[in-house]
Amino acid sequence: MARIVMKFGGTSMAGTERIRRVAGIVRRQQEAGHEVAVVVSAMSGETDRLVNFCREANALYDPAEYDVVVASGEQVTSGLLALTLQSIGAKARSWLGWQLPIRTDDAHAKARIESIDTDEILASMARGEIAVIPGFQGLTADNRITTLGRGGSDTSAVAVAAALKADRCDIYTDVDGVYTTDPRIVAKARKLKNVTYEEMLELASVGSKVLQTRSVSLAMKEKVRVQVLSSFIDENAPAADTLPGTMIVSDEELEGLDMERQLITGIAADKNDAKVILTAVPDRPGAVSSIFGPLAEANINVDMIIQNVGRADTDTDVTFTVPAADLDRTVAVLEENRETIRYEKLSTDPKVAKISVVGVGMRSHAGVAAMMFKALADRGINIQAISTSEIKVSVLIDSDETELAVRLLHTAYGLDG
Ligand code: ADP
Numbered sequence: 334m335a336r337i338v339m340k341f342g343g344t345s346m347a348g349t350e351r352i353r354r355v356a357g358i359v360r361r362q363q364e365a366g367h368e369v370a371v372v373v374s375a376m377s378g379e380t381d382r383l384v385n386f387c388r389e390a391n392a393l394y395d396p397a398e399y400d401v402v403v404a405s406g407e408q409v410t411s412g413l414l415a416l417t418l419q420s421i422g423a424k425a426r427s428w429l430g431w432q433l434p435i436r437t438d439d440a441h442a443k444a445r446i447e448s449i450d451t452d453e454i455l456a457s458m459a460r461g462e463i464a465v466i467p468g469f470q471g472l473t474a475d476n477r478i479t480t481l482g483r484g485g486s487d488t489s490a491v492a493v494a495a496a497l498k499a500d501r502c503d504i505y506t507d508v509d510g511v512y513t514t515d516p517r518i519v520a521k522a523r524k525l526k527n528v529t530y531e532e533m534l535e536l537a538s539v540g541s542k543v544l545q546t547r548s549v550s551l552a553m554k555e556k557v558r559v560q561v562l563s564s565f566i567d568e569n570a571p572a573a574d575t576l577p578g579t580m581i582v583s584d585e586e587l588e589g590l591d592m593e594r595q596l597i598t599g600i601a602a603d604k605n606d607a608k609v610i611l612t613a614v615p616d617r618p619g620a621v622s623s624i625f626g627p628l629a630e631a632n633i634n635v636d637m638i639i640q641n642v643g644r645a646d647t648d649t650d651v652t653f654t655v656p657a658a659d660l661d662r663t664v665a666v667l668e669e670n671r672e673t674i675r676y677e678k679l680s681t682d683p684k685v686a687k688i689s690v691v692g693v694g695m696r697s698h699a700g701v702a703a704m705m706f707k708a709l710a711d712r713g714i715n716i717q718a719i720s721t722s723e724i725k726v727s728v729l730i731d732s733d734e735t736e737l738a739v740r741l742l743h744t745a746y747g748l749d750g
C-alpha cells in the first residue's frame with residue numbers, strides 16, 4: 334500500500350463529464366489498495382473569468398479581496414468531485430484551505446505555504462475516506478484567504494504530499510507528461526520518461542507552464558516524487574502505477590536510468606516579458622545601480638540585462654527585460670528617477686520572446702550556446718539579448734519568430750521525435 338496525492342488541473346475538471354472521469358481514476362487508485370488524497374484546480378477558464386471580474390470591479394484591486402474572489406473556483410470543483418465520488422459509492426469529503434488549515438504568509442495573490450495541518454486528512458484517510466482539497470488557496474495567520482499565484486494548485490499538491498509524507502505526488506493534466514518542448518507548439522516534441530528536478534525547475538521558470546516553478550523547487554527541497562501524467566485516459570486504464578508519464582528524478586537517479594543523455598533536455602518559450610532600452614546613460618560607476626535600485630524597491634523583477642560598449646568613454650546604452658505586466662510601472666519608476674539616472678531616451682518593446690534551451694549535459698559539453706546562435710543566425714533570426722546559467726541558455730528575439738525559433742532549435746539539437 335502506498336500513500337498517493339493526486340492532483341487534477343483545470344482541463345481535467347472542466348464539467349460534469351470530466352469530473353466523473355476523474356472520480357473513476359481516483360477510485361481505481363483507492364481500490365488498488367492505496368491511501369489517496371486529491372488536490373483539484375478550478376475548471377479551466379474559471380480563474381481567468383474571476384480575475385476579470387476583479388479588474389472590472391476596481392482596476393486597482395485590493396489583493397486580499399482578489400484572493401477571496403479567485404479562490405472560489407477551487408471551492409466549486411472540490412465540492413463537485415466529492416459529490417461525484419459519493420455518487421459512485423466512494424466515501425469522500427472536501428476540506429477547504431481554511432478548514433485544515435493550509436497556512437501561508439500574507440503576500441496576497443502570490444502567497445507561500447508555511448505549514449499544513451494534516452490531522453484531518455490523516456484521520457479521513459484512516460476512515461477509508463478520500464480527502465478532496467482545493468488547490469491554489471490558503472489562510473494567513475490572521476485568517477484571511479490567500480492564493481498562491483497562477484498555476485498554484487501544483488504547489489498545493491506537492492505541499493500536501495510533503496506534509497503527508499506521501500510516496501508519490503501524481504500531477505494529472507491534459508498532456509501525458511513533460512515533453513522536450515510544448516507539444517501544442519511543436520508536433521515533433523518527444524515525451525521524456527524522466528527529467529531531473531533541476532532541469533524541470535529551469536524549464537518551468539523559463540516558460541514551460543506544465544508545472545508551476547514553485548512546485549518544483551518545493552518537491553526538490555522536500556524530496557517529493559512527482560509524476561506528470563494524463564487524466565484523459567480510458568475508463569478501464571490501469572491505475573497510475575503502470576501508466577507511462579514523466580517522473581521527476583534526482584540527478585543521481587537519472588545517471589542510473591539513462592546513460593545516453595541528450596545534450597539538451599528541453600526548450601521553452603516565454604512571451605510574458607517586455608524589453609526596455611535606456612540610451613546614453615553616463616558611463617560611470619553607480620550608473621547601473623541608479624537604474625536597478627529603484628526598480629528593485631518597486632518589487633519589479635529584472636531578468637536579462639545588457640550594457641553596451643560605451644561611446645567615446647562618456648555614455649552607454651542599457652537594455653533589460655521585465656515582466657510585461659510590470660512594464661507600465663517600470664516606465665513610471667524610470668521617469669521618476671530620470672534626474673539621477675540621466676538617460677537620454679527611454680524606449681520599450683513588448684513584442685519580444687525569450688527562448689531557452691535547458692539541459693544538465695551543458696555542464697560537460699562546450700558549444701551548446703554557439704550551436705543555438707548559429708541555428709538562429711542561419712534563419713536570419715536576430716538575437717537582442719542573451720543570458721545563461723549553468724544548465725540554460727536564453728535568448729531574446731522578436732515574438733513573431735517564437736514558433737519558428739523553437740522548431741528549428743528542436744531540430745538542431747536532435748530532439749525531434
Ligand atoms: P493544468 O490545468 O492541468 O494545470 P496547464 O495548462 O497548467 O495544465 O499545463 C499543461 C500545459 O502545459 C499543456 O497543455 C502544454 O500545452 C503546456 N506545456 C508547456 N510546455 C510543456 C512541456 N515541455 N511539456 C508538456 N506540456 C507543456
Ligand code: ASP
Nearest residue numbers: 374380469483484485486
Ligand atoms: N486555478 C488556478 C489558475 O488557473 C490555479 C491552478 O489551476 O493551478 O491559475
Ligand code: MG
Nearest residue numbers: 342484542543
Ligand atoms: Mg497548471
